[in-house]
Amino acid sequence: MNNRGYIFDYGGTLDTGGCHWGRLIGNTYRDCGVPVSNDLYREAYVHGERTLAKHPIIQPDFTFYQTLQEKLRLQMAYIDERQPGQPVSGYLDRVLSALYNGVKAETTHSAQVLRRLADNFPMVLVSNFYGNIHSVLREMGMDGIFQEVIESAVVGVRKPDPRIFVLGCEALHMQPAEVTVVGDSYDKDIVPASSIGCRTVWFKGPGWTDEEPDGRAATRIIYGIEELL
Numbered sequence: 104m105n106n107r108g109y110i111f112d113y114g115g116t117l118d119t120g121g122c123h124w125g126r127l128i129g130n131t132y133r134d135c136g137v138p139v140s141n142d143l144y145r146e147a148y149v150h151g152e153r154t155l156a157k158h159p160i161i162q163p164d165f166t167f168y169q170t171l172q173e174k175l176r177l178q179m180a181y182i183d184e185r186q187p188g189q190p191v192s193g194y195l196d197r198v199l200s201a202l203y204n205g206v207k208a209e210t211t212h213s214a215q216v217l218r219r220l221a222d223n224f225p226m227v228l229v230s231n232f233y234g235n236i237h238s239v240l241r242e243m244g245m246d247g248i249f250q251e252v253i254e255s256a257v258v259g260v261r262k263p264d265p266r267i268f269v270l271g272c273e274a275l276h277m278q279p280a281e282v283t284v285v286g287d288s289y290d291k292d293i294v295p296a297s298s299i300g301c302r303t304v305w306f307k308g309p310g311w312t313d314e315e316p317d318g319r320a321a322t323r324i325i326y327g328i329e330e331l332l
Contacts, residue, residue: 105281106302109220110271111249112286113230117213118167118206118243121287121308121326128178131202137194139182146185151177161233166242168203170235175199210243216328217248229271229284231255231262231291250274262291265299272301285331289316297321304331 111117119127125148132144139147151174155161161170172195179192220226228249230236234256240246251274255261258270272279279300286292287306297303297320305321306328318324325331 106283107224107281108275108277108283109224109226110229110268110275110282110284110296110301111217111226112284112288112292113228113232113236113239115287115308116285116292116306117217117245117328118210119287119308120209120328121306123287123309123311125311126309127205128174128198128202131198131205132194135194135197135201137191137198138189139186139191143182143185144178147178147181150181155233159234161235163235164238165233165235167206167239168199168242170233170239171202171206172199175202207243210245213328214244214248216332217245219332221248225250225275227271227274228252229262229267262288263295265295268296268299268301272299283322289318289320294320 115121115123125145128148129141129144132139154177155174160173175195175198179195183190183192217226226249228236230253232254234254236252236254240252253267253270253274255267258267260267260270268284272282275282283302283304284292284296285304285306286296287308289305293303293305302322303320304323304325305318307324307326
């Protein structure tokens with residue numbers, strides 16, 4: 104059956120050009136000269152994400168700038184505790200500025216592509232996010248593109264649970280076989296969406312690790328969002 108609608112992931116797909124956020128932040132630390140080992144940075148990244156998932160630090164009205172600021176603050180505080188002779192919190196503003204400017208440029212490009220796609224296809228966003236995705240979409244010029252937004256913090260289901268993609272199909276009023284899911288995470292987007300019968304487009308970029316999934320669950324692989332056109 105031909106594609107009639109799209110489900111898009113947000114983080115790592117529409118805002119970073121397919122690059123995993125952990126990899127992107129780590130690269131920016133390096134580019135900004137932050138004195139931290141790769142192993143300690145990775146520990147700090149995981150600590151920050153787990154903290155944000157467990158505690159209501161991010162409020163519904165937080166912009167992405169504020170969200171990113173909190174991520175970096177948690178990471179750098181973790182690093183500072185473990186290397187007291189070489190604190191890194193003084194780099195926060197430099198890293199924040201570099202990351203935010205890059206994300207703004209990437210989301211502007213993504214929004215242009217999505218608005219062209221929206222002329223022919225209804226679209227829904229399905230995202231593991233912190234409860235403030237609507238604020239972020241407005242900030243990034245993506246409000247009004249999606250028929251509905253399904254956010255893990257709101258619906259109580261997180262990827263890779265396939266049920267969150269079922270909710271996306273229901274929002275489109277379509278069967279899974281009529282829907283194409285686009286995401287950067289092979290394990291969290293492509294595999295679960297494929298398991299319920301959706302077509303899948305794996306937006307493949309630098310991952311969190313160097314391991315390469317076999318890709319068999321992907322209907323198609325792209326390396327730039329504009330390839331969807």
